Amino acid sequence: MSRQITAQPLTAADFAPYGDVLDAVGAPDKMINEGMCGRHHDRARLDFTDGRAGVSIFNAQPRALPYDFDLVERHPEGSQCFVPMTQAPFLVIVAPDEGGTPGTPRAFLTAPGQAVNFHRGTWHGVLTPLSAPGLFAVVDRIGPGANLEEYRYEEGFTVTQT
Template sequence: MKIIKAKKITKKNFSKFGQLIDTSKKNPININDGYAKRFDNLINVDASKNKGKAIVSIFKAKKRRFPMKIDMMEKHPLGSQAFIPMEDTKFLVFVAPKGDKPDVNKIQSFLVPKQTGVNYNAGIWHFPLISMKNMNFLIVDRKGKGNNLVIHKFKKDQIILKK
């Protein structure tokens, strides 16, 4: 049995999986006569393979219970996928590097802090949304031709996620 414990996420330790979506260390542009600040170019939305397009969706997530059994992972080889919480809360991500299947020895889990989202690079293995409360997430990903969902089920490996 392999037990994975979530660790604090940073731009550096998450960089091989994707980008963090936050406004720290970003200089905003004042807009709307000073009533708003715009933070540009926070992530790279990758949706153009096979003439795909970027779409915005809302996922209504249910709270997960821990420890949690991980029995599968998925990847989206044709585009990136961003998860942005619509409430001021933390959530977890469970990832593995690109490859034909998830490398169990390279799996990592991260605790994403409040006011932060993540954008998985195309082809990164991940477990579906792991919310710590019932809430909505804004999702930016790809829609278009081609198989953009690959699922790997763990048959022999027993993997447990602890927060």
């Protein structure tokens, strides 16, 4: 038996407690490259303790809705940014911290062209593309020490779509 969560559309306001939404909605902040490129400037706050920012490429297996999960993770030493390398939507799961363990999770569906940056220490689900290829650029902390905490809920959740 699992508890049900309905995935909501990803908006910057709803996602703000957990991180940043990166997108190119609206007019660009400025035009560059001889007026041929709109720059949507400074969309995410990267936050690391010791170490440095690194860019990795992830190729995750696609999942489908409804989606069952019981595992979330967080990175206490740095933020983590998932940037899809396709226009396909993906599922984002987050949970508030409640005294060192995750509370009730929320689920979001991205729109094509959206990316997310999880604040340092934010509980979140694993990378969950909904179609192939599950190709993402991931910007996160590279450095010494453990930067991964995992938590399994005693009772799982099922994410459905509205």
